[in-house]
Amino acid sequence: MTEGKIEARLAAMGLTLPEPRRFPSENRQGCVLVGNVMFVSGHGPHHPGMDIVRRGKLGAELSVEQGYEVAKACGLSILATLRAALGDLDRVSRVVRLLGMVNCTPTFELMPKVVDGASDLLFELFGPERGRHGRAAVGMASLPRQQPVEISGEFEVSGP
Numbered sequence: 579m580t581e582g583k584i585e586a587r588l589a590a591m592g593l594t595l596p597e598p599r600r601f602p603s604e605n606r607q608g609c610v611l612v613g614n615v616m617f618v619s620g621h622g623p624h625h626p627g628m629d630i631v632r633r634g635k636l637g638a639e640l641s642v643e644q645g646y647e648v649a650k651a652c653g654l655s656i657l658a659t660l661r662a663a664l665g666d667l668d669r670v671s672r673v674v675r676l677l678g679m680v681n682c683t684p685t686f687e688l689m690p691k692v693v694d695g696a697s698d699l700l701f702e703l704f705g706p707e708r709g710r711h712g713r714a715a716v717g718m719a720s721l722p723r724q725q726p727v728e729i730s731g732e733f734e735v736s737g738p
Contacts, residue, residue, distance in 0.1 A: 649695030
């Protein structure tokens with residue numbers, strides 16, 4: 579794998595990528611390429627190098643600021659999966675869409691502010707032309723492993 583401009587920008591931001599998440603079953607994987615669009619599976623905050631809360635509900639145990647950092651970790655986990663699949667993050671030509679799912683109480687309404695952790699990361703990393711994306715941020719009654727946030731997405735990619 580090569581280190582390109584995007585990974586250099588990540589390093590300049592003081593960020594690192596975790597090891598790509600390993601999925602527990604052979605019936606699914608971290609991402610699937612269809613044409614020039616990479617469909618990325620839901621990723622939780624799988625980044626052992628970050629000091630974040632890994633379990634809990636927004637609107638109960640976690641603040642919006644804590645949720646924002648969890649969403650950022652989800653974004654970094656997605657990038658690790660993309661790098662493993664593509665060999666180089668410079669092949670990402672556009673962030674197309676994110677779906678952010680927030681484990682929250684029934685009255686919590688700030689899901690978009692939480693998912694901004696991933697959106698802001700990708701916007702800053704790829705810039706306005708490649709990083710601006712469509713998005714949904716929704717609340718969930720529960721998520722796997724009681725994680726606070728899970729994010730999936732679609733990315734346009736270039737090259738072989």
